[in-house]
Amino acid sequence: MENQTKAYLFAALTVLLWSTVASAFKLTLRSLSFIQMLFIASVVSTAALFLILLVQGKWNDLKTSSKNDLVRSAGLGLLNPFIYYLVLFKAYAVLPAQEAQPLNWTWPIMLVLLSAVLLKQKIGLKSIFAIMVSFAGVLVISTQGNFQDLRFSNAFGAALALSSSIIWALFWIYNVKDSRDEVLKLFLSFGFGSLYTLAAVLLSPEGLHLSTAGTIGAAYIGLFEMGLTFVFWLKALKLSRTAAQVSNLVYLAPFISLFFIALIVGEEIRLSTISGLVLIISGILIQRSNA
Numbered sequence: 001m002e003n004q005t006k007a008y009l010f011a012a013l014t015v016l017l018w019s020t021v022a023s024a025f026k027l028t029l030r031s032l033s034f035i036q037m038l039f040i041a042s043v044v045s046t047a048a049l050f051l052i053l054l055v056q057g058k059w060n061d062l063k064t065s066s067k068n069d070l071v072r073s074a075g076l077g078l079l080n081p082f083i084y085y086l087v088l089f090k091a092y093a094v095l096p097a098q099e100a101q102p103l104n105w106t107w108p109i110m111l112v113l114l115s116a117v118l119l120k121q122k123i124g125l126k127s128i129f130a131i132m133v134s135f136a137g138v139l140v141i142s143t144q145g146n147f148q149d150l151r152f153s154n155a156f157g158a159a160l161a162l163s164s165s166i167i168w169a170l171f172w173i174y175n176v177k178d179s180r181d182e183v184l185k186l187f188l189s190f191g192f193g194s195l196y197t198l199a200a201v202l203l204s205p206e207g208l209h210l211s212t213a214g215t216i217g218a219a220y221i222g223l224f225e226m227g228l229t230f231v232f233w234l235k236a237l238k239l240s241r242t243a244a245q246v247s248n249l250v251y252l253a254p255f256i257s258l259f260f261i262a263l264i265v266g267e268e269i270r271l272s273t274i275s276g277l278v279l280i281i282s283g284i285l286i287q288r289s290n291a
């Protein structure tokens with residue numbers, strides 16, 4: 001099997017797994033609090049990434065990490081997984097999955113805006129148009145298509161979902177500046193994130209009282225939202241002749257996810273959700289064509 005075919009297979013597997021996690025979030029939140037869910041998912045993801053480091057022979061890279069490396073990872077771990085997933089999981093706790101998922105997908109647009117502020121990058125007219133298209137999609141989803149009085153179905157939940165996209169964009173900016181091995185960086189970030197989450201769950205009213213169904217769901221999230229799929233995606237990018245040949249496949253994920261949300265979670269997918277998601281992804285693709 002040639003490398004490009006393998007790249008497409010790894011990319012397709014990644015997209016399929018990512019498409020299931022919004023449903024997994026909602027189902028697991030029926031058994032666990034969002035803090036409990038994050039704690040289990042973070043620990044499972046950290047364990048999986050540690051095993052991957054060992055298999056890839058990167059144990060020495062881990063042992064030789066400097067104090068500055070650890071401090072940097074502690075900061076990145078505060079952003080992701082701790083703050084990012086706390087905000088995202090809370091958004092899923094108060095919103096239907098079909099609203100939380102596409103609103104979170106605005107992160108590439110948030111990345112453009114934050115790059116302009118933090119990295120002093122200029123925003124052209126095409127980028128401004130792309131941002132307007134995506135945020136029109138946000139408006140469609142948040143108001144469920146009710147434009148006349150701009151009545152938001154859940155303003156707090158929408159704000160959380162959009163905030164999660166800002167946090168992820170910040171993490172992306174600071175992570176790109178770090179030249180260490182990607183799997184090593186992710187392992188250390190999740191290791192520190194697990195410590196932060198342990199403190200949060202111990203201080204929360206729910207504590208560590210876990211259910212079997214919830215634990216299984218959170219473990220699934222840890223493996224297939226945070227851990228293994230990241231490695232699969234890196235493998236796809238490495239095997240592909242060009243990144244563009246596989247990277248655009250990722251935009252299938254939010255649409256496939258709606259199918260799983262309807263089938264597994266039981267939500268009736270609204271036309272406003274589909275229309276808003278089309279606008280959000282269209283804006284992202286317009287912006288990518290401008291890169």
